[in-house]
Amino acid sequence: MAVDGVSWVFGDNIDTDVLAPGQYIKLPMEELMQHCLESVDGRFASQVKAGDVIVAGNNFGIGSSREQAALALKELGVAGVVAESFGGIFFRNAINLGLPVFTPLKSPPAPTPQFRLSDIRAGEPVSLCLQQATLVCPDSGITIQLQPLPDFLMQMLEAGGLVAVLEKRFKSGS
Amino acid sequence: MLDTHISDTAKTLHETSNLTLAQRIIGKASGLDGEAEVSVGNIVTCKVDLAMMHDSGGPRRVEPVLQHLNAGLFDPDKVVLVADHYVPADEPESRAILELTRQWAIQRQVTFYDGEGICHVVLPERGHLAPGMLVVGGDSHSPTGGAFGSYMFGIGSTEMAAVLATGEIWLQIPQTILLNWNGVLPERVTAKDMMLAMCGRLGMSGGRYQAVEYVGSTIGTLGMQERMTLCNMAAELGAQAGLIAPDNRTMEFITKARRHNRQTQNLVGSALMDDKRANADSLSTRSTWHSTPLQLADECHDFDASTLSPQVAAPHSPANAVAVNEIERQSVDVAYIGACTGAKYTDLAMAAEVLAGQTVNNKVQLIIAPASRQDQERAEQEGLMSVFEDAGARILPTACGICAGYGSERLGADINCISSTARNFKGRMGESSSRVWLASPYTVAASAVAGYISDPRMHGDGAG
Ligand code: SF4
Numbered sequence: 001m002a003v004d005g006v007s008w009v010f011g012d013n014i015d016t017d018v019l020a021p022g023q024y025i026k027l028p029m030e031e032l033m034q035h036c037l038e039s040v041d042g043r044f045a046s047q048v049k050a051g052d053v054i055v056a057g058n059n060f061g062i063g064s065s066r067e068q069a070a071l072a073l074k075e076l077g078v079a080g081v082v083a084e085s086f087g088g089i090f091f092r093n094a095i096n097l098g099l100p101v102f103t104p105l106k107s108p109p110a111p112t113p114q115f116r117l118s119d120i121r122a123g124e125p126v127s128l129c130l131q132q133a134t135l136v137c138p139d140s141g142i143t144i145q146l147q148p149l150p151d152f153l154m155q156m157l158e159a160g161g162l163v164a165v166l167e168k169r170f171k172s173g174s
Numbered sequence: 175m176l177d178t179h180i181s182d183t184a185k186t187l188h189e190t191s192n193l194t195l196a197q198r199i200i201g202k203a204s205g206l207d208g209e210a211e212v213s214v215g216n217i218v219t220c221k222v223d224l225a226m227m228h229d230s231g232g233p234r235r236v237e238p239v240l241q242h243l244n245a246g247l248f249d250p251d252k253v254v255l256v257a258d259h260y261v262p263a264d265e266p267e268s269r270a271i272l273e274l275t276r277q278w279a280i281q282r283q284v285t286f287y288d289g290e291g292i293c294h295v296v297l298p299e300r301g302h303l304a305p306g307m308l309v310v311g312g313d314s315h316s317p318t319g320g321a322f323g324s325y326m327f328g329i330g331s332t333e334m335a336a337v338l339a340t341g342e343i344w345l346q347i348p349q350t351i352l353l354n355w356n357g358v359l360p361e362r363v364t365a366k367d368m369m370l371a372m373c374g375r376l377g378m379s380g381g382r383y384q385a386v387e388y389v390g391s392t393i394g395t396l397g398m399q400e401r402m403t404l405c406n407m408a409a410e411l412g413a414q415a416g417l418i419a420p421d422n423r424t425m426e427f428i429t430k431a432r433r434h435n436r437q438t439q440n441l442v443g444s445a446l447m448d449d450k451r452a453n454a455d456s457l458s459t460r461s462t463w464h465s466t467p468l469q470l471a472d473e474c475h476d477f478d479a480s481t482l483s484p485q486v487a488a489p490h491s492p493a494n495a496v497a498v499n500e501i502e503r504q505s506v507d508v509a510y511i512g513a514c515t516g517a518k519y520t521d522l523a524m525a526a527e528v529l530a531g532q533t534v535n536n537k538v539q540l541i542i543a544p545a546s547r548q549d550q551e552r553a554e555q556e557g558l559m560s561v562f563e564d565a566g567a568r569i570l571p572t573a574c575g576i577c578a579g580y581g582s583e584r585l586g587a588d589i590n591c592i593s594s595t596a597r598n599f600k601g602r603m604g605e606s607s608s609r610v611w612l613a614s615p616y617t618v619a620a621s622a623v624a625g626y627i628s629d630p631r632m633h634g635d636g637a638g
Contacts, residue, residue: 013378013491015599017599017600017601017602018599018600021601022578022579022580022601022602023579023580023584023601025230025580026267026268026271026580039600039601039606058379059378059379059412062378062379062412063314063597063599064313064314064578065231065312065313065314065316065328065329065330066230066231066330067231067330067331067332067333070330085379086383087383087412088383088412088413088414089314089328089329089330091383092329092330092333093329093330093332093333096330096332096333096336097330097332150217150346152217152344153217161332162332162333162336163239163242163243163332163335163336166243166245166336166339166340167242167243169340170243170244170245170339
């Protein structure tokens with residue numbers, strides 16, 4: 001299968017101050033995003049490529065409501081974030097901005113080998129498939145079943161986010 | 175056992191409805207009557223009773239989206255804007271942001287508070303909140319509004335723009351997690367200590383982005399501003415909203431706030447939820463919506479207030495909470511009484527109680543930024559501000575101050591700070607080498623006097 005990018009692996013509690021540091025929040029997004037995650041991985045902003053996937057532990061995106069935290073990742077080309085759990089406001093913001101966010105399926109169907117997110121190595125090739133709700137790492141043979149999103153949220157992601165949904169609504173005059 | 179504190183009226187109401195407090199509010203806002211539809215996990219679209227924004231996430235972020243959509247405001251009377259994050263404007267960027275905020279308020283004709291204090295404190299003190307309302311705020315500490323029985327939660331600015339354009343928002347019906355406190359709080363132990371203890375026990379994701387509701391005999395004894403501290407830090411528990419069912423104290427506070435503001439200014443008025451408005455039943459009917467009984471909750475955690483001692487959360491997480499008297503001696507460079515969490519009138523009164531007749535240790539800088547102008551004025555009238563000055567404190571303008579590290583006042587390198595704010599994430603209040611301990615205003619004040627983190631029952635005025 002075609003592999004879209006590589007994994008960037010982070011631990012627990014990656015907060016919004018790490019994703020979009022307060023001291024740079026006044027700057028335009030093109031500059032702010034250069035500081036995304038710099039306090040945990042100085043290479044991230046300069047080396048992340050379109051199609052790469054973030055793999056993280058618990059509470060990804062906890063903290064403030066600043067949506068620059070999700071937007072910076074999207075603008076840097078990140079294809080999605082798969083984490084054990086998310087900060088609630090970050091999760092909403094990500095969907096609303098069209099950035100896919102998933103958690104692993106709690107109890108995957110029996111035949112699936114029981115891989116965990118923590119089995120994924122940093123920098124290995126990965127593909128995030130929204131339709132099938134899977135995260136696949138061909139090199140290590142890891143496939144992780146993801147918790148499918150409710151239809152309402154999938155439709156918003158597929159449309160490209162909340163603004164895209166509203167565009168239709170306001171243009172069709174309803 | 176547990177629901178002995180829930181009145182018989184509450185039981186009857188719930189016997190007929192079988193919904194939690196959060197579900198009742200959301201059910202009402204989404205126009206669903208059937209209990210089947212208001213079931214946990216369902217995604218519903220709610221009508222928004224009020225939208226609150228501040229200068230940081232507000233106009234400068236939402237206006238481009240509104241223009242892109244060519245959309246106006248769904249109802250300017252239901253929008254409140256507060257300038258607090260970039261106040262005082264002591265840098266060119268901050269000045270530009272504030273100017274844009276002011277222009278937008280005039281152009282879009284929304285209720286605007288400029289230099290009046292921090293949004294989460296200004297909103298209730300001006301009478302904008304009432305039980306049963308569904309309110310969104312462009313800030314993560316928006317759950318503060320839950321102290322008044324409103325289902326209030328924080329959203330990002332794109333989502334805020336969508337609310338402003340449509341008056342609607344999607345919600346997944348949350349589970350209800352009860353945080354059940356019983357017993358009498360000891361002297362100088364506060365809502366902040368309760369909150370830190372809960373963060374310590376449940377962790378920063380203990381709220382699972384569901385609704386937490388504070389119940390039990392202790393809650394009823396707390397004043398409204400102490401209840402606000404509890405709901406404010408529902409954010410640190412990772413909950414979507416933090417609720418306290420309304421009681422007489424709630425209704426007294428709201429009635430007084432509305433009367434006061436009708437008399438003193440016409441600035442409000444429009445966004446003030448008047449009895450004539452569509453949600454007129456807020457105050458009459460919805461104030462009888464009582465606490466969720468145990469059998470309807472998805473989870474319940476019991477806490478004993480009587481055995482609680484002052485807490486402190488070590489860097490860099492509110493979940494690192496321990497009893498103050500259990501930590502090793504920790505010196506302090508800066509003591510900060512500030513934020514929506516820790517500088518309301520009640521918080522200032524706690525600090526003043528400790529500081530009366532004392533002076534701040536000469537190695538410590540005590541900085542105080544009152545949470546609202548009204549609270550600061552009251553503190554002034556009661557002589558609290560002169561207690562602070564006599565003790566050697568520096569007073570900052572009423573605004574977010576150092577809390578979010580947005581302005582020029584920030585913590586320097588390697589600074590040890592004890593703070594009455596809600597968050598001690600690395601680098602939030604300044605340099606990433608600075609370290610912040612969270613505590614109650616009592617504990618912050620006692621530590622400022624001692625020069626190291628101290629139990630407020632052992633230090634300061636009246637200590638025995
Ligand atoms: S005082 Fe701090 S926590 Fe409160 S709104 Fe301002 S920045 Fe946020």
